[in-house]
Amino acid sequence: MNYPYLLFDADNTLFNFDRANQEAFHAVCRQFDIPDSDETFALYERCNNEMWAAFDRGECTKEFLVVQRFRNFLSAMGLDRDAEGCNALHLHTLSQCAFMLPYAEEVCHTLARSHKLYLVTNAVASVQRGRLAKSPIVPDITAAFISEEAGAAKPSAAYFDYVFARIDGITPVEPKVGEVLNAGDADAPKVTYLAAILGQLLTRDMASKVTVIDLSDAASPSFLYDGRFTVRLGANENVEYKFGMLQSAISQLTAGDTGTIDLSIDKRAHFSPG
Numbered sequence: 001m002n003y004p005y006l007l008f009d010a011d012n013t014l015f016n017f018d019r020a021n022q023e024a025f026h027a028v029c030r031q032f033d034i035p036d037s038d039e040t041f042a043l044y045e046r047c048n049n050e051m052w053a054a055f056d057r058g059e060c061t062k063e064f065l066v067v068q069r070f071r072n073f074l075s076a077m078g079l080d081r082d083a084e085g086c087n088a089l090h091l092h093t094l095s096q097c098a099f100m101l102p103y104a105e106e107v108c109h110t111l112a113r114s115h116k117l118y119l120v121t122n123a124v125a126s127v128q129r130g131r132l133a134k135s136p137i138v139p140d141i142t143a144a145f146i147s148e149e150a151g152a153a154k155p156s157a158a159y160f161d162y163v164f165a166r167i168d169g170i171t172p173v174e175p176k177v178g179e180v181l182n183a184g185d186a187d188a189p190k191v192t193y194l195a196a197i198l199g200q201l202l203t204r205d206m207a208s209k210v211t212v213i214d215l216s217d218a219a220s221p222s223f224l225y226d227g228r229f230t231v232r233l234g235a236n237e238n239v240e241y242k243f244g245m246l247q248s249a250i251s252q253l254t255a256g257d258t259g260t261i262d263l264s265i266d267k268r269a270h271f272s273p274g
Contacts (some may be wrong), residue, residue: 055153128144
């Protein structure tokens with residue numbers, strides 16, 4: 001199976017976050033006179049992971065957690081330091097650390113020749129955009145979708161709805177009423193035909209009786225009308241004439257008739273009961 005779109009997490013999938021995180025912690029310790037040791041780093045990591053777990057559960061915002069993790073850490077250390085200052089330096093240092101995991105660069109360069117690559121991440125937007133801009137894979141990444149900008153976090157459905165709506169060419173499996181959908185070049189004929197069909201249905205006051213329009217085959221779409229008739233349209237030509245034939249055919253059928261009305265043959269409406 002061919003997957004034209006590939007979505008990658010960023011931290012510890014492509015980027016070596018562990019190394020960058022340690023570099024950022026060392027920078028904070030130097031600037032704010034905090035003891036720098038394996039033990040203090042382990043304590044910070046515990047505070048950090050607890051706050052990210054709370055964020056993933058929807059219990060706090062990202063803006064709150066990035067500062068609160070340092071408040072908790074400094075409190076556990078018994079130190080009176082500027083938590084907001086610690087966080088600001090930590091994030092800035094992270095944004096400058098574009099360390100890649102082994103072979104991540106080569107994998108991205110290779111896959112980008114035949115696929116569109118995207119980043120999907122819950123990390124802080126300024127950090128991820130800074131690291132991506134400095135990384136060797138920036139030419140390979142079509143777009144980065146960051147939860148802070150999406151207004152929702154992985155793995156929520158809202159987050160991936162945001163992502164899929166912005167990837168050109170992805171077709172939603174269960175689109176919602178009122179949802180704005182983006183169509184790629186490959187789907188352009190379907191969109192054009194759909195617009196023509198909807199135009200005729202609305203003009204002829206028939207739309208309220210149509211429940212399903214099937215455009216899986218752009219060369220021969222169909223729709224269910226009044227719960228009784230499957231209407232087959234054929235190619236996108238003479239659409240107005242076809243709908244005129246459809247109305248004429250329906251007017252000649254009885255209230256109990258059900259079946260298929262085929263408008264794709266010989267410029268006539270062919271009714272098959274059943």
